[in-house]
């Protein structure tokens with residue numbers, strides 16, 4: 398199918414947008430994922446027509462048939478990235494091409510059509526342009542963008558659907574944690590794994606999240622903040638949290654993060670590895686067992702551990718518990734290198750520091 402690289406977006410401005418006063422009130426303390434902007438992007442796909450009907454329109458419910466494939470077989474993928482207001486008032490994105498590429502990778506794994514990179518980037522630009530007044534001005538604020546795609550064919554047969562919706566919604570976000578990130582406690586899941594070899598662990602699909610909810614509830618029931626998953630084959634190697642990658646920092650100043658394969662290839666993970674290496678820090682992508690983690694934390698060889706992802710950026714890990722482990726990391730609070738790397742990355746994202754890798758894409 399010869400699909401155009403991008404499409405003209407028909408822009409239909411909201412006839413009755415949220416008032417200036419109400420919007421100002423909402424974005425003063427937006428929290429995360431609770432409030433939404435006035436518009437949304439909708440693009441349709443069919444095997445016959447390819448990508449077509451690109452629209453920016455008033456945000457609202459969409460009508461789908463009860464036999465819509467996504468409701469039965471979960472053929473769905475998504476992305477998450479942020480638009481930032483720069484010190485000069487311009488608006489920028491952080492590595493959006495990486496999100497576009499990962500979205501295409503996820504699409505291939507879920508047997509869905511790829512959204513061409515140009516169309517993906519244009520859809521992001523279009524919604525940010527329509528809703529730029531929703532970017533919070535509060536310290537640490539951003540406009541969280543959620544591109545997603547789902548199978549919309551009306552058919553109960555099990556096969557890749559022939560029709561899809563690609564959409565983007567936007568949600569103003571405050572600083573994920575007010576007053577800096579507090580250290581979280583992790584629960585090691587005994588009963589469940591997030592992904593297995595050959596599975597969908599490297600794809601950003603809703604199904605992975607559905608499977609993580611029960612173990613996450615068990616973590617909460619155990620008094621922990623987040624679940625940490627071990628590999629499915631040996632139940633030994635640390636993989637990641639339900640929605641964040643993990644890093645370990647050792648007494649010799651080196652860092653380690655689990656290798657790609659069954660984990661989600663985080664853009665924050667990749668960016669932090671690059672920033673650490675820029676600073677002369679040795680970073681290994683190697684398997685790390687839960688037993689080694691415990692031994693190193695207890696001996697003091699491990700100094701810090703943290704989780705990372707777009708939403709919360711960097712979150713220190715203070716303690717790890719499970720049926721056979723219970724240990725603290727460092728003094729149980731945020732580590733020095735963890736805080737430094739977080740500050741470095743945030744400063745680049747917000748245009749407050751030089752951008753040696755050309756990660757920041759100015760929109761307008």
Ligand SMILES: *Cc1c(COP(=O)(O)O)cnc(C)c1O
Nearest residue numbers: 640641642661663664665706707
């Ligand atoms: C999105 C996601 C991450 C983090 O990826 P970023 O690109 O850094 O936001 C990590 N793990 C999972 C399971 C994810 O879905």
